[in-house]
Amino acid sequence: MSDKTVDRVAAATPVQVARKIRGLSDRAIAWIFVAPTIFLLLAINIFPLIWTIRLSFTNYKANRINREPEWIGLRNYERILTDSDIWLNMQSKAHFQFWTIFFQVLIGFTLAWLINKKFKGNDLWTTIIVLPMMLSPAVVGNFWKFLYQPQIGLFNYIIAFFTGKDPSSFEMLGQVNLAPWSIVIVDTWMWTPFVMLICLAGLRSIPDYIYEAAEVDRASKLRQFFTITVPMVLPFLMLAVLFRGIENFKMFDLVVQLTGGGPGSTTELTSINLKREAFEKWRTGYASAYAIVLFVTVFGLASIYVKALNKVKER
Amino acid sequence: MSSFSVTEPSKRTKWFAGALVITYALITMIPLVWIGLTGFKSPADAISYPPKYIIGSDSEAGFQPTLEGYVNLFTTRTRQTEEFLANNPPENWADEIVRQYDMVIVGPSKFGERFLNSVIIGFGSTFLSVLLGTQAAYAFSRFKIPLADDLLFFILSTRMMPPIAVAIPIFLMYRNLGLSDTHLGMILLYTAVNISLAVWLLKGFIDEIPREYEEAALIDGYTRFQAFYKVVLPQAATGIASTAIFCLIFAWNEYAFAVLLTTANAQTAPPFIPTIIGVGGLDWPAIAAGVTIFLLPVMIFTIFLRKHLLRGITFGAVRK
Numbered sequence: 001m002s003d004k005t006v007d008r009v010a011a012a013t014p015v016q017v018a019r020k021i022r023g024l025s026d027r028a029i030a031w032i033f034v035a036p037t038i039f040l041l042l043a044i045n046i047f048p049l050i051w052t053i054r055l056s057f058t059n060y061k062a063n064r065i066n067r068e069p070e071w072i073g074l075r076n077y078e079r080i081l082t083d084s085d086i087w088l089n090m091q092s093k094a095h096f097q098f099w100t101i102f103f104q105v106l107i108g109f110t111l112a113w114l115i116n117k118k119f120k121g122n123d124l125w126t127t128i129i130v131l132p133m134m135l136s137p138a139v140v141g142n143f144w145k146f147l148y149q150p151q152i153g154l155f156n157y158i159i160a161f162f163t164g165k166d167p168s169s170f171e172m173l174g175q176v177n178l179a180p181w182s183i184v185i186v187d188t189w190m191w192t193p194f195v196m197l198i199c200l201a202g203l204r205s206i207p208d209y210i211y212e213a214a215e216v217d218r219a220s221k222l223r224q225f226f227t228i229t230v231p232m233v234l235p236f237l238m239l240a241v242l243f244r245g246i247e248n249f250k251m252f253d254l255v256v257q258l259t260g261g262g263p264g265s266t267t268e269l270t271s272i273n274l275k276r277e278a279f280e281k282w283r284t285g286y287a288s289a290y291a292i293v294l295f296v297t298v299f300g301l302a303s304i305y306v307k308a309l310n311k312v313k314e315r
Numbered sequence: 316m317s318s319f320s321v322t323e324p325s326k327r328t329k330w331f332a333g334a335l336v337i338t339y340a341l342i343t344m345i346p347l348v349w350i351g352l353t354g355f356k357s358p359a360d361a362i363s364y365p366p367k368y369i370i371g372s373d374s375e376a377g378f379q380p381t382l383e384g385y386v387n388l389f390t391t392r393t394r395q396t397e398e399f400l401a402n403n404p405p406e407n408w409a410d411e412i413v414r415q416y417d418m419v420i421v422g423p424s425k426f427g428e429r430f431l432n433s434v435i436i437g438f439g440s441t442f443l444s445v446l447l448g449t450q451a452a453y454a455f456s457r458f459k460i461p462l463a464d465d466l467l468f469f470i471l472s473t474r475m476m477p478p479i480a481v482a483i484p485i486f487l488m489y490r491n492l493g494l495s496d497t498h499l500g501m502i503l504l505y506t507a508v509n510i511s512l513a514v515w516l517l518k519g520f521i522d523e524i525p526r527e528y529e530e531a532a533l534i535d536g537y538t539r540f541q542a543f544y545k546v547v548l549p550q551a552a553t554g555i556a557s558t559a560i561f562c563l564i565f566a567w568n569e570y571a572f573a574v575l576l577t578t579a580n581a582q583t584a585p586p587f588i589p590t591i592i593g594v595g596g597l598d599w600p601a602i603a604a605g606v607t608i609f610l611l612p613v614m615i616f617t618i619f620l621r622k623h624l625l626r627g628i629t630f631g632a633v634r635k
Contacts, residue, residue: 044507048484119333138570291480
């Protein structure tokens, strides 16, 4: 009798419960699998961010360990938001953002459109075009500096060759009016492939039957381009712009190596400005507040942008 | 082609598109080819005007290739008296190259060490981010986790922070924990940066593996762990490999954290290469040699693994 009960209980026990007894429960495994990642992100991403927020209310200087930091409230924020230099810096940054993204979208989309014509060997050439974006930005900045050298640099030679100008008459990195463009050129060289790849993914996601239907309706190629291709690729393109925008905002390596922020502070983009405040002037508290202001700005702009993006997708 | 297709571009269109794309590709390669060439020039040829670009030619635009840049990259040298040079014949071919400047090789440079650091930190952090990333991605893909979407967004949003913004407290934290300028510190840091991308990419790959495989394994008496290691991992191998390449490339290329948090012991190659200085200014051939050695692995990787890589880039973008 008792044997029978055991058997019946065993048979009635759901598979899931039986599994739980044999090994860990699914829930336990889920937590074991997720916990290390969350812990690492909390320790190295979130905790530092909270610490930055805390530091931003003090006048702490990281090179003076013994001095107790003073709580100074919102004074750091007040100084940043009223500092005209910082606004000027942001403006030049916006200018720079506009031109790099403009060129990258223009060239990137054109290339993707051409590659999508599926000529022979297009994947090999795509890979070659992609090479620059795989390289280390700091090292890229370093060797472009060599190409930009006045008199000896290859860039000056090529420009002189085609325009007949004297190659020693201009300095890409040394002249206030040219230095920002030197960065725009390198950034475009390096990141156009990224925009291109995303546009290519967009173009390849358009099903053939839409074009076939348009052909049946006798829509001209030009019309097909503007009523099918462009609207269908637009969400992808906007995504590429978002990624480039955020990455550009974070850009540091390339510019440090290329111009170091100079001449003067013409190309002192926000990240470099921040690095100077934090690790050269050691105004840790002030730099922390600056970092927070920038972070909030980007986060806000990105959220607004994502909302716009979702609207485009819905259409 | 026998069947007529309206979406297939004409032959002329293809030829024209191909010509334009190839032209762009060739122009885009000029800087890289130029750096490759400069590595094999003598310092004088490297900075000559007009530039020299024909290997081994005696014409005005030609230069004789030399390994000077590479020798200078890997060694430290010192100037010696004529007497010393006359009494001590060169020991090997590298020494011979250096002798033309009345110098002798006194030891290896720091480049080898820095390069090795790049390898250790790159592979260490890649291994860790793929390991943790696969587990987290599996959990997000298969189990009901409370607030899963919020957690995933949180994981992703950590990538939006500029490195400099978090560098200040990380610098302070590492100073207190004794992690600054250590391999472990850099490996943990790069893992933390990479893991968001790893989780997102891998979740996509694991989502594609049918659940039925594991369920069959579970019924056969495997535990969850066994089902994960013996059934899911082999299925996700391609995805794991392409994610690993992305993590490796990031860690290999990273500069901002490396320059702020390391000085000697754990310094990687990117902050080191620009500091190579020769006699009387920057030693461009040696820098070019360093750049070539540093960039070549990534370029070879990219060309050979292009299918996985290109998928990864667009995939990550399209999913978000």
